[in-house]
Amino acid sequence: MIAFLGMGLLGENFTRALLKKGNQVQVWNRTFSKAAALEPLGAKAFAGVADAVRGADVVHLTLKDDEAVDEVLAAAFPGLAAGTVLIDHTTTSVPGAIERTRVWKEHGFTYLHAPVFMGPQNALDSTGTMMVSGDQDVIARQEPALSGMTGKVLNFGPETGRAAAIKLLGNSFLVTFTAGIADMLSLAKALQVPLSDVSTLFDTWNPGALLPARLKRLTSGVYTQPSWTLNMARKDTGLFMEAARQGGIPLAVIPSIAIEMDKWIGKGHGGDDWTVIAKDAVS
Template identity: 45%
Template sequence: MATIAFLGTGLLGSAFAEAAAKRGDTVTAWNRSADKVRQLEQFGVKAAAKPADAVRGASRVHLVLKDDAVVEEVIAAAGPGLAPDAVLIDHTTTLPGLTAARAERLKAQGIRYLHCPVFMGPPAARNAQGSMMVAGPRALFDSVKDALAPMTGRLQYMGERADLAAVNKLFGNAMIIAMSAAMADVLTIAQASGVAPADAIDLLKLLDLNAMVAGRGANMAKGNFAASFELAMARKDVRLMLETCGARPLAVLPAIAARMDQLIAAGHGAKDASVLGIDAVAPGSAA
């Protein structure tokens, strides 16, 4: 088994460290709040006072931190203890541009680095479920893939482009957050209509969201807005939703209505409601 370190033991980092120790790895961990590390001692995780102490002798160093600024701070603090052949495995959700710059700088410094964000919560991390994406040098990924595989239900190599996992993490989180906001508005419509929250959520189970992504989403990506649900009709439905909710706070429907009004005014009312994405796939929009 391996000697590894975890820098950052919040909810996700502590779950990863616990699972690694239970698999038989020798695990040392550091966290700014020392109490969070000491809670892991019951699983055999050793607590370190400083990042450099945690990484000393580790073949892999897993970063599970808040943001880019903290990643930079912790990598710098860990540097004096980092072994020359250690691999930094960064699970932090970060800005793609900063991720690419970080990877390039670390490569120039001779530090081996992979960006490996995940789609999983603490229970999934404890039980090797969910997904882990990896971006960085293929040879480096190949050298650690067998060690990463037991951490996740699905290990997906995204390619050598250093920021590609970061971008895809934002894709996924955008969908998760947007769906949470949409469900909040569904519950508001239910509240305004005297329908139990659980009944409203049960109704959503009738919708095949995967099919919507495969169908409408694929058409959007191609710029195909041939109507099956006209934008003007969809706007009417959003008006009914807003009127039903009255003065109750809503998460996304007012912004959707405003964007629909812009597109209808621009002459897109007879196109499919997916024309909401027209600016994202217009020629030159990727620049």
């Protein structure tokens, strides 16, 4: 028996996928109607968390944050059978994941943090990426079932909390990436470039393909053989900001990057490759 706590976009579709595969699933959500909506598909909905986990061998959680996970698990505790496996897909802090692993082990339960890089459609289709780390015996026992929920399970080794850290790294990239796109679109607006032309550019040019090589260059520690000097990158960054200023369009990310560039130019790195701005992060 599986219990699933949290019927948000991911939790609901994870549950739908599990039901399609013939699993018995008991569900709970703060707003009961969201859990009850899955009963026509075969789920059994409960208004109380302890009731939802009663009889379950494995409990999955997709909640908001550390506080929500701790609160819901505390409420579930009276209904948990000894040895129940708790698998938490919530994006949480690293200390939170470490502490819950320790505390629930002391209570006689297995807690495994398994965050994901998946959208709702991935959860429904059982595709995407799930991360785990920690006790390798626990992971070995749970990995077959977890692999069935996602396209790939990445095991980051025996350090508890490492999966939580990897999830935060990935999300930080997504936040920065999206904010950078927003700045680019703001610049397009300031320069009166239509969105159709922006789309034409990226239909042909895929900068995402540069990511592995750019990461390698950033982390190489070698910045003295520039393909684009920091001085030239800073010059272009100034052009971005001036065009935006003249167009009356604010930029969110670029000005902060300009400050970082100026810092490294002030240290004498203007003639180095512009990726030198990552030097402190990787040294």
